[in-house]
Amino acid sequence: MEPAIIKHILLGVVPPLLVGGIAFGLLASRPPAPVAASPQSAVATDRPRAVRALLGLAIVGVVYAVMQPILAGRFAWPPASASDALAWIALAALLSAALSWTLGNIDEIRTWLGRAARWTLRALLIAGLAAFAARRVLDRWTPLEALAWLGSAALLSIIAWYALSRTMSRVPGASGPAVGAVFAVAGAVACVGGLFSLSNAQFSGVIAWTLIGASLVALWRRDLSLGHAGAVVPVLGVGSVVFVSALLAPGETPHALRFIYAALVALVPVGPMLLDRLRPAQREGLGRLIARVGLAILPLIAIGALAAINQPPPSDY
Amino acid sequence: MNRRLLAFSASTLALSIVAGVALLPSGQPAVAAEQSASDVYKVDNVHSSVLFSVRHNNVSNFYGRFNKVDGSFNIAEGGSLDISVDADSVDSNNASRDKHLRAADFFSAAEFPAITFKSNTLKKTGENTFEASGELTLRGTKKPLTVTITETGRGTGRGNKQVAGFETRFTIKRSEFGVSYQVGPGLSDDVTLIVSLQGAK
Numbered sequence: 001m002e003p004a005i006i007k008h009i010l011l012g013v014v015p016p017l018l019v020g021g022i023a024f025g026l027l028a029s030r031p032p033a034p035v036a037a038s039p040q041s042a043v044a045t046d047r048p049r050a051v052r053a054l055l056g057l058a059i060v061g062v063v064y065a066v067m068q069p070i071l072a073g074r075f076a077w078p079p080a081s082a083s084d085a086l087a088w089i090a091l092a093a094l095l096s097a098a099l100s101w102t103l104g105n106i107d108e109i110r111t112w113l114g115r116a117a118r119w120t121l122r123a124l125l126i127a128g129l130a131a132f133a134a135r136r137v138l139d140r141w142t143p144l145e146a147l148a149w150l151g152s153a154a155l156l157s158i159i160a161w162y163a164l165s166r167t168m169s170r171v172p173g174a175s176g177p178a179v180g181a182v183f184a185v186a187g188a189v190a191c192v193g194g195l196f197s198l199s200n201a202q203f204s205g206v207i208a209w210t211l212i213g214a215s216l217v218a219l220w221r222r223d224l225s226l227g228h229a230g231a232v233v234p235v236l237g238v239g240s241v242v243f244v245s246a247l248l249a250p251g252e253t254p255h256a257l258r259f260i261y262a263a264l265v266a267l268v269p270v271g272p273m274l275l276d277r278l279r280p281a282q283r284e285g286l287g288r289l290i291a292r293v294g295l296a297i298l299p300l301i302a303i304g305a306l307a308a309i310n311q312p313p314p315s316d317y
Numbered sequence: 318m319n320r321r322l323l324a325f326s327a328s329t330l331a332l333s334i335v336a337g338v339a340l341l342p343s344g345q346p347a348v349a350a351e352q353s354a355s356d357v358y359k360v361d362n363v364h365s366s367v368l369f370s371v372r373h374n375n376v377s378n379f380y381g382r383f384n385k386v387d388g389s390f391n392i393a394e395g396g397s398l399d400i401s402v403d404a405d406s407v408d409s410n411n412a413s414r415d416k417h418l419r420a421a422d423f424f425s426a427a428e429f430p431a432i433t434f435k436s437n438t439l440k441k442t443g444e445n446t447f448e449a450s451g452e453l454t455l456r457g458t459k460k461p462l463t464v465t466i467t468e469t470g471r472g473t474g475r476g477n478k479q480v481a482g483f484e485t486r487f488t489i490k491r492s493e494f495g496v497s498y499q500v501g502p503g504l505s506d507d508v509t510l511i512v513s514l515q516g517a518k
Contacts, residue, residue, distance in 0.1 A: 007501075008499060008501075072497060073492060073497040073500065074492075074495060074497055076495070080456065080457040080458050080495055081425055081428055081429070081456055081457050081495055082421065082425065082428055083421050083425065083495070084495060136428045136429070136457070137427055137428050195420070195421075196416050196417045196419075196420035196421070196422070197420055197421040197422050198417075198422055198498070198499075199421065199422045199497075199498050200421055200422075244421060245420070245421055247427065247428075248420055248421040248425050248426075248427045248428055249416075249420050249421070249427075250405070250415075250416045250419035250420055250426065250427070
């Protein structure tokens with residue numbers, strides 16, 4: 001591999017890993033939230049943990065929003081291309097994470113805005129961001145084609161969002177951020193191996209390495225949890241790079257084959273979510289950690305195999 | 318003078334006046350415009366070349382090409398260039414690399430199928446040389462560009478068609494057009510384009 005590529009990859013690995021590890025380390029070193037003695041609402045006792053979750057997802061969001069344009073070497077408005085739009089989606093992911101946390105943690109809003117309404121808003125957000133990034137291609141498609149593409153992007157992203165938010169919030173511990181990291185690695189492998197974009201793979205890699213930093217910290221601070229909203233930045237960040245890469249990847253079969261990559265990436269958190277549903281656990285032991293991460297890795301292996309069958313990676317020439 | 322002769326004389330006079338006006342200095346633009354329209358050559362893709370050169374690993378110049386070019390040109394004072402290169406036709410002699418070049422990291426050909434240059438002015442600067450100023454659009458970014466053009470010849474081609482050719486060589490910074498993938502010693506920011514076109518009319 002060329003030295004310039006190695007240098008570029010290291011830029012996408014070292015800062016997110018260090019910042020993620022140190023920031024989550026500082027966050028985890030705070031004393032655990034005191035449990036209220038009075039029989040107040042469960043939400044009140046969980047509030048310090050929820051605030052820590054907000055800080056956690058802010059770390060992931062800020063690292064991604066800052067690193068993305070640094071790696072791209074460009075921050076253009078209006079975005080001239082779908083790739084330029086990714087920097088703005090990174091920013092939107094950060095804001096959406098804060099909004100999602102607010103919708104999920106402020107009792108009044110959570111009650112007022114029903115669950116179905118919240119998921120509908122999320123689907124509309126994804127479709128809106130996808131349309132924003134892909135507008136120059138969608139302009140040349142028929143309305144039906146455009147709708148099918150946007151609908152598929154929204155559906156797959158919502159599946160991933162639901163499964164990842166469940167996985168990250170159900171049991172505190174290292175496996176939550178680790179599954180998020182596997183999800184981001186899967187996005188990176190799909191971009192490099194099948195969708196011909198090393199740049200977009202790096203953007204996904206930033207999220208992966210930040211979450212790996214969080215996972216390492218969570219190995220010794222088992223109460224670390226990113227909460228429900230922790231899935232927002234990984235889903236919007238990884239989703240946008242995978243869909244943009246799939247949209248722009250050259251190939252003889254325009255869209256069907258490329259969507260396999262997106263579908264496999266979306267499947268990453270589904271296995272761990274089903275495990276938690278079928279065999280619930282209150283605490284995360286080593287067995288649960290291995291089982292959750294192992295199930296998440298299965299679609300990643302499939303992506304790697306598919307990519308290996310299809311093409312050599314861009315670093316091979 | 319009968320009526321028919323009078324009419325003939327009047328029409329001859331009218332034609333002479335029109336012809337005379339056309340030959341007067343003030344009539345030159347009309348002639349030039351007429352010549353411009355008839356001097357426009359349509360690009361012959363089969364006999365045209367669009368090459369690009371990029372420095373690789375800071376040790377060698379790598380050459381690639383685009384296999385499809387279209388458009389028209391008129392190499393003359395006040396002439397014009399309107400050239401379009403099919404981004405999807407990039408050919409680097411490696412099928413896998415070509416796919417990478419067409420994808421998001423480089424040309425994003427699905428999004429921006431054409432790389433275009435459209436001149437605003439074309440000035441004669443020497444016996445066979447011209448300076449064309451216009452706009453280059455690459456990957457959705459439009460930038461002003463001035464290039465020196467050398468007229469390489471004119472003649473008669475197949476089917477008695479008039480043919481003409483020109484060549485230009487210029488360097489751009491690809492990062493200015495959003496092609497920022499791996500800019501550095503591994504793959505230079507400067508990309509030299511060599512455009513040698515033949516056209517027929």
